[in-house]
Amino acid sequence: MLIKMNPGGIAMLEKNIVSIIAAVLTPIVAFAAPAAYLEKSNIIGADNQVHIYRVPTKDVSGKVGYYDVAVTLSVTDSGMINTTSSTIVATASPTFFGNGFVPGNYKDAGGSYSCSASVAILNAGRMQTALSCYSGGGQMSATWVSGVIAGHPFELDLRNAGIDKIPGYENFSWGKIGTYNSSTWFGCMNNSEIVSAVQAGNSIQMSGYDFGNLQKCGVTLIKQ
Structure with a gap:
C-alpha cells in the first residue's frame, strides 16, 4: 500500500532521522579530547x-x-x-631510528643519583641524548645516539666491541661514558666505556658493557 505524505510530514521525518543519527554518532565522535x-x-x-x-x-x-x-x-x-x-x-616530525628519549631530570630508584638528560636531533633521523649525573661530590657524563651502527658517530668503537653481533641491537641507543671525577658508576661504568640506553615510559634503562658486547651492569633512571 502506498502512503502519501505531505511536504511538511517529509520534512519532519527527515529531521527526526538526522536527530537519531546524530544521537548515535555523538558518543563515538566524542571519544576523547584532542x-x-x-x-x-x-x-x-x-x-x-x-x-x-x-x-x-x-x-x-x-x-x-x-x-x-x-x-x-x-x-x-x-x-x-x-x-x-x-x-x-x-x-x-620525521621518522627517527630507535626510541625517543624524554629530556628532563631523572633519579635512580634509591635517590642516590641525580641526572639531567637533554636531547638533540642529528642528521639522517638520529637522536642524540646527553646525560649528566651527580652523586655526592662526584659527577659523570654520557652520550648515546640512536640508529644502526653503519654511520653511527661511535661506529668504530661499537664494531670493535662486537655490538653489531647482539640480536636486536638497533632497538637500543648506543654511546659511551664521557668525563667523570669519581670512581665507577652504577656498578661498572667507567670512562670511555660503551653503554646502551632505552626509554620505557618515564624511565631510562641504561646498561654498561665495558669494551665488549656482554652487559655488565645497569641502572633505571626515573623521570622526576
Missing part, C-alpha cells in the same frame, strides 16, 4: 624563535602523532610581543 604534550618534547629557544621537536599529539580517536613546531615572535617598537604577526608553523 591534546598536545609539550612536557614530552624537546624545546629549544634562541633570539625570537622557539623550536619544539617531536610534540606528541592525540586526536579524538586516541591516535598519537608527532609534530615539529617553530614559533617566531614579532616584537613591536615598544618592545611588546605582537601576537597578531607572530607565527606558528607545525610540520610532521
Whole structure:
C-alpha cells in the first residue's frame, strides 16, 4: 500500500532521522579530547624563535602523532610581543631510528643519583641524548645516539666491541661514558666505556658493557 505524505510530514521525518543519527554518532565522535604534550618534547629557544621537536599529539580517536613546531615572535617598537604577526608553523616530525628519549631530570630508584638528560636531533633521523649525573661530590657524563651502527658517530668503537653481533641491537641507543671525577658508576661504568640506553615510559634503562658486547651492569633512571 502506498502512503502519501505531505511536504511538511517529509520534512519532519527527515529531521527526526538526522536527530537519531546524530544521537548515535555523538558518543563515538566524542571519544576523547584532542591534546598536545609539550612536557614530552624537546624545546629549544634562541633570539625570537622557539623550536619544539617531536610534540606528541592525540586526536579524538586516541591516535598519537608527532609534530615539529617553530614559533617566531614579532616584537613591536615598544618592545611588546605582537601576537597578531607572530607565527606558528607545525610540520610532521620525521621518522627517527630507535626510541625517543624524554629530556628532563631523572633519579635512580634509591635517590642516590641525580641526572639531567637533554636531547638533540642529528642528521639522517638520529637522536642524540646527553646525560649528566651527580652523586655526592662526584659527577659523570654520557652520550648515546640512536640508529644502526653503519654511520653511527661511535661506529668504530661499537664494531670493535662486537655490538653489531647482539640480536636486536638497533632497538637500543648506543654511546659511551664521557668525563667523570669519581670512581665507577652504577656498578661498572667507567670512562670511555660503551653503554646502551632505552626509554620505557618515564624511565631510562641504561646498561654498561665495558669494551665488549656482554652487559655488565645497569641502572633505571626515573623521570622526576
